Amino acid sequence: QQQVKQSPQSLIVQKGGISIINCAYENTAFDYFPWYQQFPGKGPALLIAIRPDVSEKKEGRFTISFNKSAKQFSLHIMDSQPGDSATYFCAAGSSASKIIFGSGTRLSIRP
Amino acid sequence: DADVTQTPRNRITKTGKRIMLECSQTKGHDRMYWYRQDPGLGLRLIYYSFDVKDINKGEISDGYSVSRQAQAKFSLSLESAIPNQTALYFCATSDPSTSGGETQYFGPGTRLLVL
Numbered sequence: 121q122q123q124v125k126q127s128p129q130s131l132i133v134q135k136g137g138i139s140i141i142n143c144a145y146e147n148t149a150f151d152y153f154p155w156y157q158q159f160p161g162k163g164p165a166l167l168i169a170i171r172p173d174v175s176e177k178k179e180g181r182f183t184i185s186f187n188k189s190a191k192q193f194s195l196h197i198m199d200s201q202p203g204d205s206a207t208y209f210c211a212a213g214s215s216a217s218k219i220i221f222g223s224g225t226r227l228s229i230r231p
Numbered sequence: 232d233a234d235v236t237q238t239p240r241n242r243i244t245k246t247g248k249r250i251m252l253e254c255s256q257t258k259g260h261d262r263m264y265w266y267r268q269d270p271g272l273g274l275r276l277i278y279y280s281f282d283v284k285d286i287n288k289g290e291i292s293d294g295y296s297v298s299r300q301a302q303a304k305f306s307l308s309l310e311s312a313i314p315n316q317t318a319l320y321f322c323a324t325s326d327p328s329t330s331g332g333e334t335q336y337f338g339p340g341t342r343l344l345v346l
Contacts, residue, residue, distance in 0.1 A: 129271060152333065163235070163321050163337030164274070209273060215327070218264075218289075219335060223273035 124212050126222030134230050139197040141225045143210035146191065150212040154219070155184065155195050158207045167208070168195070200229045234258045235338035237322050243344045244312050252307045252341050254322030262327060263305040264335065265289075265297060268319040277320075280305055312345045319343075 125144045133139045145153075154169035170177045170184040170193065177184045183196040197204055207226050213219035235256045244250050254263065265277040266289075276289030278297040286297060294316060298306045309316055322338040 126273070154334070156335075161339070163323075163339050164335075165337065166334045169334075213333065215333075218276065218279060219325075219333070221266075221274040223271060 124210060124220045124222045126210050126225060128225060129223065130226045130228075132228045132230060133197075133200045135200060135202060137200050137229075139195075139200045139204065139227055139229070141195045141208055141210070141227070142192065143194065143212075143222050144190075144192045145212045145220075147212070147214075147217075147220075148191070149214050149217070150220075151214045152212070152219075153184070153186065153193050154211050154213075155182075156209040156211065156221075158209065158224075160206075164207075164209055197227075200227075202229045202231055205229045233339065235322060235324055235336055237320075237338040237341050239341060240339065241342045243346065245346050246313055248312050250309045250312055250343070252320055252322075252343070254305045254307070254338055256303050256305075256322075256324045256336075256338075258324050258326070258336060259302070260324035260326045260336070261302060262325045262333075263299070264323040264325070265295075265305065265307045266321045266323065267291065267316075268321060268340075274321065277307065309343075309345075312343075314345045317343060317345045 155167045156164035157167040158164040181198045186193045210222040261282045264279045266274045280299045296308045320341045323335040325335045
């Protein structure tokens with residue numbers, strides 16, 4: 121019930137395309153859904169996060185779509201750029217529990 | 232200067248050796264965490280501490296121990312290292328008082344190789 125399942129494991133997208141990474145959770149008590157971005161040789165860093173009271177949150181080219189009934193959320197990267205090449209982790213948590221991370225997606229943007 | 236620092240950044244050790252990884256933070260956060268990262272497995276929690284007197288096991292604590300020496304310092308020890316503990320280790324901090332959600336702040340990682 122604590123798992124967060126993330127797919128795909130790896131993704132290759134052409135420059136200018138849309139990158140989509142999906143996550144699903146089981147624990148309905150989760151109320152905080154962040155995405156972290158990790159560049160090689162660095163620790164993960166918060167990219168964008170959403171609470172379940174909204175279905176979408178957009179920050180620049182990055183958008184989280186949230187489907188509470190399906191217990192799924194996804195990250196969309198519009199106009200993907202080579203600088204977006206990184207590993208992305210979804211996560212879920214609540215005020216009463218620690219954050220649970222997904223297994224990660226290695227994204228490569230081809231020029 | 233980095234808010235969360237880890238030492239060493241890289242370490243090679245032999246099976247059976249005791250090794251300590253250290254983490255220091257200047258963010259003033261009470262909560263600290265140790266994770267390991269393996270390809271395809273994401274970030275898995277080893278231990279976490281919500282304040283100096285609080286230590287909790289994560290999902291993969293076997294073979295590891297921790298010490299919270301002060302609010303700013305949280306150390307991870309491998310009492311007798313084994314090859315399957317070869318991984319990238321991250322320390323993180325968080326502040327539960329942050330409105331909107333509890334962001335985790337990660338250190339740069341320690342790459343450990345156990346031969």
